[in-house]
Amino acid sequence: MRPLSLGKTLLGMLAAGVLLTNGCALPHAELRPPNVDIGRVSPAQFCPGDTVTASYNLTQEQPCVSRSGFDCATLQPTITMASTPMSFAPRTATAFAGNIDFTPAADSVDVSFTAASRGLTYPIVTMSGAQGFQIVNLVNNTANTRRITGEIMRTVNHGGMCAGSAPTHADGVLPGPPEVSANLRTRRICNSSTTPLRLTITGAPGEMVERDLMPGQCLDTGEPGVSPEVAMARTYSVRALTVDPMAQCGAVQGSTPPAPLQTTIALSCGM
Structure with a gap:
């Protein structure tokens, strides 16, 4: 046809x-x-x-x-x-x-x-x-x-998960294109949870910054001893410093992930 x-x-x-x-x-x-x-x-x-x-x-x-x-x-x-x-x-x-x-x-x-x-x-x-x-x-x-003028604030929810028998939380991923510029730099990461947490963020190759943050406390990436590369990192990890009594991670009793954690980040343009 x-x-x-x-x-x-x-x-x-x-x-x-x-x-x-x-x-x-x-x-x-x-x-x-x-x-x-x-x-x-x-x-x-x-x-x-x-x-x-x-x-x-x-x-x-x-x-x-x-x-x-x-x-x-x-x-x-x-x-x-x-x-x-x-x-x-x-x-x-x-x-x-x-x-x-x-x-x-x-x-x-x-x-x-x-x-x-x-x-x-x-x-x-x-x-x-x-x-x-x-x-x-x-x-x-x-x-x-x-x-972008001034600082941009973002709240990041870190969902609770089970890594085998260990309770853990999802990493924080900083925003980027297409929403915002890839040239944003992290100024502060704050613990906006109700429980203390340990923040881990990688800077230059081989450099890792760890900080225990009580509720309301922040890591300032411009403070002495923190390299500029830390402000350029795109991900960071958190874990709770107190045990969630309701969390259960294991094949025998089933899995109940820990309660989520929350951080707040401040970003702005420039080095």
Whole structure:
């Protein structure tokens, strides 16, 4: 059978309310393509001197796979990226994915993503190997990036776990892109739990800082004897200094993880 054009094929199937799959007609009278925002900026909060990236990738989760009658090269959408206040010249490209690196021209910059056509349809191959189509509605959107001023505070919950027969807690992972700049530095890590804990953080190769913190106490990464590399660490570990009487870790009696711990971190830009 001679391949039909993509537009006529899909419009015909949608008008009839059916989708042909493996020779079967399936009813899809209420088929509504999902709405998809086009792009984003990273990081959403930047430090002075950072390079920010505006990007979109419309086939990241479901790649386009060409087949007879449906050429991915001819189905790519036309997207325009523009910034306010202008931090880069507006760019229009016909592609499933694109990006622009720029230095923000102000403390807050909006980046708009605009599609020439709202509908996007392209051929795919499912995980089972079946041929199909991905159909989405592109939503023009605006993403913002803004400069970090002062300190950012984050509360980190360290869930209780069992490592074999030993109770333990999840590590703390410091925030980074796409939410915030990778150039943030840790200024303080505070014990915001109700029980004392031991904080362990690695700095330069071979260097490890351990500190016992009572509730409300903090490790200041700028204090004497703490190397600058400690402020650049992206993870740290904690463990309770008092035994949780309700915790049970073992194959015989079953597992009841210890109560979670909590820390609060203060981050800011600069060394």
